Amino acid sequence: MANIQCAGIVKSYGAHPVIEGLNLQIPDHEFVVFLGPSGCGKSTMLRMIAGLEEVTAGRITIGGTDVTHLHPGQRGVAMVFQSYALYPHMTVADNITFGLRRAGVAKAEIDRRLADVARMLGLDPLLDRKPKNMSGGQQQRVAMARAMIKTPKVFLFDEPLSNLDAKLREKLRTEIRKMHNTLQTTTIFVTHDQLEAMTIADRIVLMRAGQIEQQGTPDEIFDRPATRFVADFIGSPSMNFRLGRIENGAAVAGSVRIPLPSGRFSVSDGQEVELGLRPSRMGLVAEGTAGAIRGTVVLVENMGAEGQVIAEVDGAEMSFVTRHFRDLSPGDTASFALAPEHLHIFDRATGRSCLI
Amino acid sequence: MVSLILRNMARAALGLVVLVALTPILWTTLGAFKQLRDIVTPIPKLFFTPTLENFATILGNPTIRDGLVNSVIVVAVAVGIGAALGIPAAHTLARHARRYGDDVQFFVLSLRFMPPVAIAIPFIVIYLDLGIYDSLGGLILVYLVTTISTVIWLAVPAFDRVPREIEEAAAMEGCTEAEVFWRFSLPIAAPSLFGALVFTFVLVWNELLLALTLAAQNATLPVVAASITSLGKEVPWGVINAATVVLVLPPLVFIGLLMGLINTMVRGGGRAKG
Numbered sequence: 001m002a003n004i005q006c007a008g009i010v011k012s013y014g015a016h017p018v019i020e021g022l023n024l025q026i027p028d029h030e031f032v033v034f035l036g037p038s039g040c041g042k043s044t045m046l047r048m049i050a051g052l053e054e055v056t057a058g059r060i061t062i063g064g065t066d067v068t069h070l071h072p073g074q075r076g077v078a079m080v081f082q083s084y085a086l087y088p089h090m091t092v093a094d095n096i097t098f099g100l101r102r103a104g105v106a107k108a109e110i111d112r113r114l115a116d117v118a119r120m121l122g123l124d125p126l127l128d129r130k131p132k133n134m135s136g137g138q139q140q141r142v143a144m145a146r147a148m149i150k151t152p153k154v155f156l157f158d159e160p161l162s163n164l165d166a167k168l169r170e171k172l173r174t175e176i177r178k179m180h181n182t183l184q185t186t187t188i189f190v191t192h193d194q195l196e197a198m199t200i201a202d203r204i205v206l207m208r209a210g211q212i213e214q215q216g217t218p219d220e221i222f223d224r225p226a227t228r229f230v231a232d233f234i235g236s237p238s239m240n241f242r243l244g245r246i247e248n249g250a251a252v253a254g255s256v257r258i259p260l261p262s263g264r265f266s267v268s269d270g271q272e273v274e275l276g277l278r279p280s281r282m283g284l285v286a287e288g289t290a291g292a293i294r295g296t297v298v299l300v301e302n303m304g305a306e307g308q309v310i311a312e313v314d315g316a317e318m319s320f321v322t323r324h325f326r327d328l329s330p331g332d333t334a335s336f337a338l339a340p341e342h343l344h345i346f347d348r349a350t351g352r353s354c355l356i
Numbered sequence: 357m358v359s360l361i362l363r364n365m366a367r368a369a370l371g372l373v374v375l376v377a378l379t380p381i382l383w384t385t386l387g388a389f390k391q392l393r394d395i396v397t398p399i400p401k402l403f404f405t406p407t408l409e410n411f412a413t414i415l416g417n418p419t420i421r422d423g424l425v426n427s428v429i430v431v432a433v434a435v436g437i438g439a440a441l442g443i444p445a446a447h448t449l450a451r452h453a454r455r456y457g458d459d460v461q462f463f464v465l466s467l468r469f470m471p472p473v474a475i476a477i478p479f480i481v482i483y484l485d486l487g488i489y490d491s492l493g494g495l496i497l498v499y500l501v502t503t504i505s506t507v508i509w510l511a512v513p514a515f516d517r518v519p520r521e522i523e524e525a526a527a528m529e530g531c532t533e534a535e536v537f538w539r540f541s542l543p544i545a546a547p548s549l550f551g552a553l554v555f556t557f558v559l560v561w562n563e564l565l566l567a568l569t570l571a572a573q574n575a576t577l578p579v580v581a582a583s584i585t586s587l588g589k590e591v592p593w594g595v596i597n598a599a600t601v602v603l604v605l606p607p608l609v610f611i612g613l614l615m616g617l618i619n620t621m622v623r624g625g626g627r628a629k630g
Contacts, residue, residue, distance in 0.1 A: 051528075052524050081525060087522060
């Protein structure tokens with residue numbers, strides 16, 4: 001187990017820079033998720049830590065050792081790939097133990113460790129099979145077993161669940177998190193799925209165009225997004241945005257007028273801003289309540305316990321989540337409101353949050 | 357019920373196709389064991405007294421025996437060197453020079469565009485000057501152009517199909533590039549590479565024109581076989597049939613051996629030694 005430090009990491013392909021001067025500290029035992037849209041450099045960053053991609057400039061240290069130019073096999077890291085990357089010409093048992101056999105670990109020790117990981121991941125009945133005769137979920141378990149048996153200092157996961165169906169994805173996600181709770185091995189997990197990131201991470205590193213946009217706990221990222229980009233990326237259904245301005249201590253956008261709690265935002269009167277209203281922080285209110293937003297219901301999406309209501313306000317759609325969605329149908333007029341302490345305000349020019 | 361009939365009809369059609377394809381080969385094999393009078397009879401005979409005389413003639417004939425030995429040596433060395441140089445080259449092209457890969461592949465293929473006749477005459481002159489005319493070494497040298505280029509051309513896609521992540525996963529376990537190639541890329545691509553080698557083998561085993569022009573005393577089997585068919589009126593059909601069987605057998609044996617090798621290789625991949 002070890003901490004990871006990335007200092008001034010630059011990666012470019014030819015003249016085209018993908019990552020520019022990235023700095024990151026990951027303390028021991030932490031479960032960090034690299035999150036971002038495709039092409040943001042999160043996988044490249046992971047592959048550089050793994051040693052599969054060369055670093056153009058900068059330093060990577062794992063557990064105090066400078067690994068920047070070390071061969072992937074000497075870094076003490078283990079990786080799980082999106083495509084599982086099992087060795088098709090070997091049985092499951094041979095797949096899992098290949099690294100140990102290669103390193104010349106004693107047979108008895110290998111057998112003991114194989115039994116351990118196989119029991120942990122429920123692979124006992126599969127050990128003699130070839131990978132191609134197994135389901136995606138089973139294959140990914142084998143890949144995890146292959147990573148675990150080496151007892152690495154760091155686990156790297158490169159979108160390991162993206163090829164699985166939704167139900168299995170959820171199940172394996174829980175298993176990965178439980179495994180981390182038991183082993184406490186420093187882990188980096190790359191995904192583009194914000195829900196996956198929110199549920200599994202100790203800390204999320206949200207990346208955009210080769211730079212860290214924001215890093216923090218899932219709560220911090222969700223409740224205090226530093227930029228409009230983060231606010232838009234995190235949360236489902238995604239945040240409503242309205243162009244507006246600050247007038248007399250309230251944020252105003254068309255018919256929407258939300259009084260600002262004092263001391264929460266650093267804004268000045270007349271400032272051009274963008275309001276962010278999270279659907280999950282909104283709800284139905286009685287007709288005529290102060291600060292209520294009135295809109296015509298366009299669509300009601302049933303999500304089981306809750307429903308997402310999409311309403312037209314000032315000619316644009318705005319959505320909110322309510323448990324009483326069954327009382328609404330398209331064409332109705334609805335009154336709903338945002339709890340003022342959950343309002344987000346972003347500077348229109350820089351996109352940065354005006355939260356203090 | 358309908359599907360059952362359809363399936364049986366499909367089987368019958370398939371059987372017919374196989375029969376049509378195999379009949380000439382079977383007939384040739386039968387002919388190899390017939391005496392001449394059983395062959396030239398107006399009514400084809402299915403039952404006859406078999407004789408090994410034709411094979412005795414073939415294998416007793418020093419020209420044909422030498423031709424067989426020459427063919428085996430030339431083709432084995434040419435395909436062997438072609439594989440030893442071509443397969444690693446193809447892996448490197450597929451993995452490290454993908455940018456140039458297509459160009460190189462096209463260049464390699466373009467070597468095969470040229471009709472062999474076009475190079476045969478210049479080669480005679482060059483070989484005479486170099487003193488390697490009518491030598492097995494000279495024939496091997498010219499066949500290497502065919503084998504190396506064909507192996508590369510067919511092996512690059514075979515390695516392209518090996519998922520890069522598998523090689524990366526192996527690297528993560530500490531394997532060097534050579535180890536990754538031997539233990540992972542090669543066994544995983546082996547079934548496709550097998551096809552490439554067989555194709556290359558057949559290509560040079562049946563090669564006639566260059567062998568005819570570049571060798572005189574040290575002729576290969578196709579050259580010898582061709583000379584038998586131009587013996588004049590008294591065509592020794594039985595001998596020709598036996599020669600055909602002898603010509604066809606080595607490729608079959610070679611394919612069998614190669615398949616066995618690949619099977620052990622694929623299985624052996626799991627038995628990594630520490």
